[in-house]
Amino acid sequence: MRWPVLRVLTVDWPLGVGFQLHRGRLCKNPLRFVCSMTTKREQPAWRPPANEAQPRLHLFNSLTRQKEPFVPQNGNRVTWYNCGPTVYDASHMGHARTYLSFDILRRVIQNYFGYNVFYVMNITDIDDKIIRRARQGHLFDEYVAQNHDSSRILADCQQVSQAFVEVLKATVDPDKKAMQERQYNNLLAALKDMDAAAQSVDAAQIKVNQERLLNDAKDLLGDWLDQQSGAGITDNAIFSKLPKYWEEKYHQDMDALNILPADCLTRVSEYVPENVAFIEKIIQRGFAYESNGSVYFDVAKFDSEKDHFYAKLVPGAFGDAKALKEGEGDLSVSEDRLKEKRSENDFALWKMSKPGEPSWDSPWGKGRPGWHIECSVMASAILGESIDIHTGGVDLKFPHHDNELAQSEAYHGNDNWIRYFLHSGHLTIAGCKMSKSLKNFITIQEVLQKYSARQLRLMFLMHSWKDTLDYSENTMELARSYEKTVNELLLGIKHVLRSSPGHGVEAFQKWTDEEVELNKQLQTCSEEVHKALCDNVDTRTALEAIRTLVTQVNSYMERYGKTPGGTLSVNRQLLKSCAVYITKIFDTFGLLAKPEAIGFPSGAGQGTDAEEIAMPFLNALADFRDTVRQQAIQIKATDILKECDTLRDDTLPELGVRLEDKENEPTVIKLVDRNELLKEKQAKKDMEEKKRLEKEKVKAEAAAKKAALEAQKKIPPSELFKSDTDKYSKFDDKIS
Known part of the structure; x- marks a missing residue:
């Protein structure tokens, strides 16, 4: 009888006998022999490769003055605040140094290292420089609109020149004095020409010289008018018009440089209530005090606290009166303002507005925020009590950034408001210092008339972002x-x-x-x-x-x-x-300017660029031209060959196409920036002209040499050497 088999179990027995399990019992069954089971093979152990030498991102931190490993506070997310421009004039190469440098860093940290960057930048549209410049511009425009006669303008500008002499005498800084002397000399020259035109009674000439005088005298005349009537300006709209205009120009310049816009842009004028609340809390914590309608930060009180330290970035600048004065602003350093402070090291959080200044309501009366508090308020409002990266120009280290750190840490009650402080290096122009206040700056638009945005960015990339760069x-x-x-x-x-x-x-x-x-x-x-x-x-x-x-x-x-x-x-x-x-x-690195893609591409040619569209047509054109050229060469049709050259050298470069003729090979087609091709074309013409002139020079020199030899042949032997007075001092009349 054959037993039904329910399941088979193989077991290794010492005698090698096979058994079957039947109804839960082991029983010997020689008719149903099961092979003995061998030992089970397992996978060997695996070890990952060692890669300990893999470098990681380090950044030069101004808080430690050395390179530190970059460790964001919140996983892959990076919070970043960048000090934006004070908008009262055209953006210049100093702005490019800062914003282009940090655009490169932002792109690398975000797009190469893969961090999720949230980038905040401010616009300073309330500031002493803006107030003064807005008043001067407003009063100058009013003066011009009043259409004064030439004698009145001449008399006023003469008074301006006399008053400016005293300003020159009082100026100590040599660079500033040199700038003022240039302004003064330009004004004197324009006054002289205007006076001469007035005496000639030539109406057309008077008009031309009057326009020149107003143009050359604009800054000095505006300052003179401001001293006379500036205190009477009270409309806040006058002070907002100027920064709105220059902010728009700033954004245009940044777009032209292919600089990414901020994820969040803040303006001081939009955060005045937040400034007031921020200052109130600092007062409550005991680190600020009110004096005569203004509020000042108590540096000594802050620095005496166990967990606080003033001037983290530049400890050696503590008490630098000149730097502190510049940080307070031109309108805030009068004797009466300085007497309001407990210490000359204290700085303004809130400034009581004087006549001729914009103002907002506060618990301390009409006033406006100080420069340093503005960034602390806006950065904290968006990014909170501790920020991963703060960036700005090296010239802002002290007092601006040190004051930011102090007042922010006083507000938040911590000692780590900023984890990494990065500062871009200075910029020089052909080795010389550049300054907007000295009026020796080069605007971004002036640079872009000569070089492309890509070339400018390459120049920045070829230098360290934290060191001095020479343009x-x-x-x-x-x-x-x-x-x-x-x-x-x-x-x-x-x-x-x-x-x-x-x-x-x-x-x-x-x-x-x-x-x-x-x-x-x-x-x-x-x-x-x-x-x-x-x-x-x-x-x-x-x-x-x-x-x-x-x-x-x-x-x-x-x-x-x-x-x-x-x-x-x-x-x-x-x-x-x-x-x-x-x-x-x-x-x-941001060298390829292209629009940011959002969503799926539309149309049948998804992902197709202009080059892919144009190349089939250009290939057909190049093949046709090659055929025509070859046949023209065979029959020596020079007119047709000239037309082929015109297509290559004049027509296609205007469209951004370069053709390169190759012997016994198809023509090479290259799509190149139109402006670059036109520059190449002009450079080629200049080189050809240079060669032509050199050839003409050699030809002329040869002709002159030949003429000199012919003339020498006609000189009698007795007179031959008498013209060589540099060799012979005297000749006698004897012939030996």
């Missing part, structure tokens, strides 16, 4: 040269990609030792760039690593670009990888 012809030429070198490589790779199969079997080739080596060089470049960016966002070293890769790729393309049959032999995918990597880093 000059030499530094900009280095940036232009770098741009041209990299761009030519990328255009060449684009041509390779267009000229070889991009899909299917033909798109991939076997890698030789040369491709393996170039790929190693690409990986080395990537590692060096990463190491550089981890080291305080060292973009200069990163660009040098990319320059080395560009040289290596160019060398590879030159060696293996063509086979004897004229076909491409370089590895398409490897070249594409190199180009994509370089482009990715340049995009991270």
